[in-house]
Amino acid sequence: MSLIDVQVYDFIRGPLLKFAILIFFVGIAYRFFRVLILGLPKDFAKPKGNPPLKAVEKIVLKPAQAWRFFREVFAHRGIQYVGGFLFHIGFLGLTFFVPQHAFLWKEIIGFEPPYMPQVVADILAYAALGSLFALTVHRMFNPVLKLLTGKDEYVANILIGIVLFTGIFATRWSGGGLYVWMLNIHMLSAVLLIIYIPFSRLSHFVYYFVSVFYYGWNVGKRGVSF
Numbered sequence: 001m002s003l004i005d006v007q008v009y010d011f012i013r014g015p016l017l018k019f020a021i022l023i024f025f026v027g028i029a030y031r032f033f034r035v036l037i038l039g040l041p042k043d044f045a046k047p048k049g050n051p052p053l054k055a056v057e058k059i060v061l062k063p064a065q066a067w068r069f070f071r072e073v074f075a076h077r078g079i080q081y082v083g084g085f086l087f088h089i090g091f092l093g094l095t096f097f098v099p100q101h102a103f104l105w106k107e108i109i110g111f112e113p114p115y116m117p118q119v120v121a122d123i124l125a126y127a128a129l130g131s132l133f134a135l136t137v138h139r140m141f142n143p144v145l146k147l148l149t150g151k152d153e154y155v156a157n158i159l160i161g162i163v164l165f166t167g168i169f170a171t172r173w174s175g176g177g178l179y180v181w182m183l184n185i186h187m188l189s190a191v192l193l194i195i196y197i198p199f200s201r202l203s204h205f206v207y208y209f210v211s212v213f214y215y216g217w218n219v220g221k222r223g224v225s226f
Contacts, residue, residue: 005180012187013104020194021108027198028206051220058216059209079138083131090128091160094121100171122172129164132157152200159196162189 095101096113098121106112116124136157139145166189170182197203204211 005184008184009180009187012184012191016191017187017194020191023195024198028203031198031203032207032210049220051217054220055213055216058219059212079134083135083138086127087131087135090124090131091164093124094128094164094167097121100167122168125164125168125171129161129168132161132164136161156193156196156200156202159189159193162186163193 099115166186
């Protein structure tokens with residue numbers, strides 16, 4: 001391990017990571033308040049139901065309804081649902097609960113979160129990477145998805161793929177100087193991903209509950225069921 005390797009590692013893990021986190025929160029806040037400032041068109045129609053109740057109900061019941069919808073369309077969109085489920089579970093689990101990230105989260109939030117056994121982390125990593133590859137190929141060749149896909153999705157998938165692959169490579173397949181380089185590439189790609197999220201469709205995970213709440217509110221105003 002050379003001095004340059006260590007300096008690159010310290011720079012990415014220190015100032016560059018802090019800068020990325022700052023950009024992430026500023027970008028997310030900007031997009032959120034921009035929507036609030038633009039406002040929504042006034043609806044003069046009298047509510048036919050209970051908008052606040054339906055909004056809360058939608059957030060609470062969304063997971064159960066997702067499974068029902070999953071069963072109904074599985075035969076036609078199995079790759080998207082199975083692949084999407086494995087990818088999201090794997091990527092989110094690796095981000096927050098992988099053993100190698102515990103010390104990093106401790107520096108950010110002040111305490112060490114619980115983490116999963118390494119064997120579970122390995123399974124999730126391979127599942128997430130394999131699912132990402134399958135979903136990307138499916139998106140490239142499915143006629144409908146191909147029309148709906150832009151550069152944003154491919155850039156996001158490439159960045160996420162690099163993060164997952166280098167994480168697996170550094171953990172299981174490398175050692176010595178190669179480990180340091182893989183670790184640096186892993187962290188650098190993660191930093192770029194953090195910066196990219198607020199300016200891409202990946203930001204949907206931040207606004208998930210807001211959009212579900214808004215959908216439930218509209219359902220309540222119209223007095224219809226989900």
